[in-house]
Amino acid sequence: MADWSNQSLIRFTHTEFVLFGFPGIITHRKLLTLPFVFVYILILTGNFTIVYRIFMEKSLQAPMYFFISILFLANISCTTSITPKFLLGLSLGLDRISRAGCLAQMFSIYSMTIFESGVMLAMALDRYVAICRPLRYNDIMTTRTLVVLTCACWARSVCLVSPVVIMTFSAQYCRSNIILNFVCENMGLLSLACGDISRQKLVGLVVRSFITLGDFSLLVLSYSTILNTAMKIATGKTRNKALNTCGTHLLVAMFIYMCTIISSIIYRMHRSISIDILNLVSAMYLMLPATVNPVIYGFKIKEIRKCLTKSWRKKNHLTRT
Template sequence: MVNCSNHSLVHFTHTEFVLFGFPGIVTHRNLLIIPFLLVYILILSGNLTIVYRIYVEKTLQAPMYYLISILFLANISCTSSFTPKLLLSLSFGLDRISRGGCIVQMFSIYSMTIFESGVMLSMALDRYVAVCRPLRYHDIMTTRTMLELTCTCWARSIFLVSPVVILTFSSQFCRSNLLLNFVCENMGVLSLACGDISIQKVVGLVVRSFVTLGDFSLLLLSYSTILYTAMKIATGKTRNKALDTCGTHLLVAMLIYICTIISSIIYRVRRSISIDILNLVSAVYLMLPATVNPIVYGLRVKEIKKCLRRSRR
């Protein structure tokens, strides 16, 4: 522990941090191993199964399914950036993470989360073209378009996350290196910083608000237009298929953004909530979409459902 009574004289840059996410149940942390391990196995098996089926089934070689597979790979990447470390911490007490590891983990989680949001917007664009411009669908949604959309989502996530991570770790640290969290997140790391961190807070809030509110508003506008057009020009099976597919995408999107909003609200009132509960909510926020998405698409998208049934025979 470094004395911080004089911030102008004392500057200390941590070379490692200690992730101590569940201080209230420190003697019973092993009880969390099985739930987290089972959820992680479910995430890997569920997402990889559907990605594999999309890859091998010729009937699923279409832009919409390509975007679904990209979303599922992002789900796996996001959860894999922290879950193995969490399991090692709970099992063997390996709580320490290097400064570089903390940077990589924070960047991975935030960039994957924003990338997922971008993929959801790309799905909305795909459905808009399919329903509102059906005759030009194959001319617009080409392989090149899919690659451009993917690269755009990647570039956007890197552009938005980089300032948050850079500003966070450019801060001067002179407090304990103990993080009461199971992941490296920017506000937790900033709580160890000395001096003025108002810029870091503002940048983090702007990025989160831009992604959550901005992307969610665009999605609602897009799907409102799609559903209006579907009800207006489509009939019978075509209308039902459009409504069912768009409803599935919107359900998944709502789950992602509702989890984000709830997490933000809880973080703002964290003083009245125990650290253990707060971190469990954070775990749900990070892992629930990746757990539920394969189930939603596997049950609601008929083509995927048929392929999964055939694979079991």
């Protein structure tokens, strides 16, 4: 580890940075290429498959499935802004990234993460109207409403992320340009800064706390109200369907937020944890939800499961004939 650090400190410029993930296993970094390629293929295949089925099946042309497809497209965008560059660094040593590229990657990661959280809130609103105001559902959840909600989620993410990114890159960098991570993230960059960075850290902490605690609290409150109403007014199949659908959304939301909370806790303990473990936590935080979400929705939502099964049987039949 001393070799690469000594060489890298001889000459550097802050017009570009080096994304040096997993420095503790420098001689075996290429071995990580295969598992990350496999995970990335799983993400693309799983998310694109469900988005395609939702787009093609008339029975899935409903607001709930629209938001699911938006969530999956955000998953794809977030991981695509990270993984190809990371894989090029692992396999070919192309681990340098320009200052502008680093800014763009950071903005993409954080904006998509906050956008996903906003979409989860929009999905909760959709379920609230469907179960608590069923007679007005078609009047409220129109195409215009879906577009407005999607744009509002995106505008919110941009407004929250922009100060974090701008303040991070306004810091004065005077140390090595090596980021000991495989992505550009604000704490990794700020560790290279000199001078007072307390404001940058505070803004980042406030935004993360607002999203994690604020959005999660709203989701729990929303689904508690929805499930309480469903238990009172629904019976039989209707109640079971409401419980299953809301339970699935809440499960996905809890999984996403738990990854965020665990990541935050571990990063606060960074002095007692190796850099490689921190990088692994970052990878899980950024890639695991995108890998697991299609599995959860594919198995738990009956309509999606039926469409996937029908498609698989049709493809299998054509293959045999």
